[in-house]
Amino acid sequence: METNAVKVKLWGMDVGYLLWDKKMGVAVFEYEPSFLEQELDIAPLTMPVNSPRSQKQLPWTGNKEKLYQGLPAMIADSLPDKWGNSLFKAWLRDNNIPVKKTSPIDHLSFIGSRAMGALEYEPARKLGDNSAFSVDVQRLYEFAKQVLDERETTILNQENSILWQDLVKISSSPGGKRPKAIVALNDVTGEVISGQGIIPEGFQHYILKYDDNSVYPLAKLEYVYYRMALDAGIDMMPSELRTYGNRTHFLTQRFDRIDNAKIHTQTLAAMSPTSDSYEELFAVIRRLNLPYEDSRQQYLRMVFNIIARNVDDHSKNFSFCMNRSGVWRLSPAYDLTYSVDLTAPAYLNRHSLTVNGKNEDITREDLETVGQKNDIQDYKALIDIVAGAIDNFEIHAKELGLDKELITTIHADFIKLH
DSSP: OOOOOOEEETTTTTEEEEEEEEETTTEEEEOOOOHTTOOOOTTTTTTTTSSSHHHOOOOEEEEOOOTTTSSSSHHHSSOHHHHHHHHHHHHHHHOOOOOOOOOOHHHHHEEEEEEESSSSSSSOOSOOOOSSSSSOHHHHHHHHHHHHHHHOOOOOTTHHHHHHHHHHHHHSSSSSOEEEEEEEETTTOOEEEESSSSSOOOOOEEEEEEOSSSSOOOHHHHHHHHHHHTTTTBBBBOOOEEEEEEEEEEEEESEETTEEEEOOOEEEEHHHHHBBBBHHHHHHHHHHOOHHHHHHHHHHHHHHHHTTTTTOOOOOOOOOOOTSOOOOOOBBBBBOOOOTTTTTTGGGGGGGBBBTBSSOOOOOOHHHHHHTTOOOOOOHHHHHHHHHHTTTHHHHHTTTTOHHHHHHHHHHSSSSOO
């Protein structure tokens, strides 16, 4: 495959060029002069367009940390996590391309215009017609399980080649560990089609998170957390549960799409690679000059994650969105769920971002300290509002028929602040 360079595009504009340096094992990026004239600061804290380096047309070097795979932080956001990587490796296998002969530039070329957010990459690997097609959710779910379970043997054959192409088209870009698909949903007819490319009128862009066929109700549990988050006043995209075949899946509307327009999006990991605390997340909000409401929203989310034991609160689970005028805002919340592994030792269930210097045994006093230091108005009342919303966990969980023992176990693990 060995694609050595790609052009980076945004909203039809040439942003710049990305080149892979084999000797250094890292990518270098250079802005296109015409894009600099637009004064759209798409990576304001890591590669600002008005910096001397950008203005002098000097290259920006990628980040060698594992999370960024040698790419500049802004661009590394376009790479998927475990699920998307599994698909890419399976695709390489089935096309007889050695993994060792590929670079992150090849992966970006493979993703092309299918990345989350608004950045696109040329040249892109063509995967057939990019128009919308109907999705058989149950068949793709079963096939996705097969792909994820595969190790060495190929899964591409005459019988499933079309299904495989469909899966790659709608599943190769989103992040996270769980199998998921990029789809579009018609709320009136219930029809589900692929969400890549232009979608017809009457459809909305969604991420479909497959139930994983385990005894653990991932989809229903995430929906319970969605309900609690709304009760707490946390801004989230409309979400719902849908059953196909005998499986219930979680669907959430995308915040990086408005109709067929793409919204430029950067995670905290891309915006500020060294940030590893909630306090640094608040600092990024200030550096971006976001309105107070965004700080208030982030405080609600921090408190929610702590009380409800969403320990998977890493830097890719917080994002910022920029409109075409260059204005940044905090994105809606996402990936809120109970993420403690009840079979794992305690040290594996620590929070990813620290609170008041702590990633476990976090108290109300710690939350109040962060609120006070970040000028959050009525922070004590906000903690009470979130705690009250989470108190409804058993009600929501019972409504969805979750196992009583599981409900009791999870509820007992919540942090008590009284």
